[in-house]
Amino acid sequence: MMAFIENWLDCPTIEQIQGYDYVIISFAVSYVWAPGKNQCDEQCKVSSPVPICANGNLQKLREWQQAGTKVLLSFGGAGMGGSWSSSPDDCWEYCYNVGAADVASQVAAIVEDQGFDGVDIDFEYHVTRDKAVPFLSQLTTDLQGLMPAYKTVSHAPMDHTVDRGDAYYDLLKSIAPSVDYVLPQYYNGFMKPGISPSAAKTHFTDLVDDVFGGDASKVIFGFCIADCSSFNVNSGQAVNVMSAVTQWFPDNGGAYLWAGAADRGNVWSRDVREFLSSVNGTSGA
DSSP states (O other): OEEEEETTSOOOOHHHHTTOSEEEEEEEOSEEOOSSSOEEOTTOOOOSSOOOBTTBOTHHHHHHHHTTOEEEEEEEOGGGBOSSTTOOOBHHHHHHHHOHHHHHHHHHHHHHHHTOSEEEEEOOSOOOTTTHHHHHHHHHHHHHHHSOTTSEEEEOOBGGGSSTTSHHHHHHHHTGGGOSEEOOBTTSSSOOTTTOGGGGHHHHHIIIIIISTTOGGGBOEEEEOSSSGGGOOOHHHHHHHHHHHHHHOTTOOOEEEEOGGGGGGGTTHHHHHHHHHHHHTOOOO
């Protein structure tokens, strides 16, 4: 069970954090928020230290790890640039100019300095084969090389950008040995598995069998709780989805949610966590 935690909002309680195996701090960025269009750093300097919650509270990272939860750093997010027509942000362009090696070095240094357990790459910008693909490829492999082997490197792509044959799909397949997990956002595309789990079966199966050679543990199903309009999924629907996913692939990687503020008290995640525990023989507490 994973959860993205919005680092600009109030801190979750330790009890909520203990309900997750991983939390993913959102986001490390190279911009300053501004109304209308974010102010990109032209040298793609990633702001450091990265807030954990409530725009600070750096000590929470260690507290959460001591409670048994791994803490990843998510680099990117919609504010770095989105592929949808209403997004004016384009900070990834400056990162392309600086180069993946420089950006990977910065992010790896933040992971080391603050003690994160790894990095999640959240890329929602235009997946161009001439710029985005080589950048993301080197960013991923460099991060794996710069960090200790026990650190995690994952990707959280929008589901519609990783259909079989898409540039991002081909990218993931080419760097699969360097990716510990992929977290498809099954709330940022056209499928609505919360209504009908079978809508995602072919997509999920392609990621497992074609990208990761049958290793279903690398693919973690993504849900949105509250702020994704018609893509929101309640906990009962999520249990239904994970029941279907478990029938397809008993050794699937589990589930994650966007985002923590909508799961105060683990109201949403409790049912999903208990289901996952029931099928893998662990305690849901």
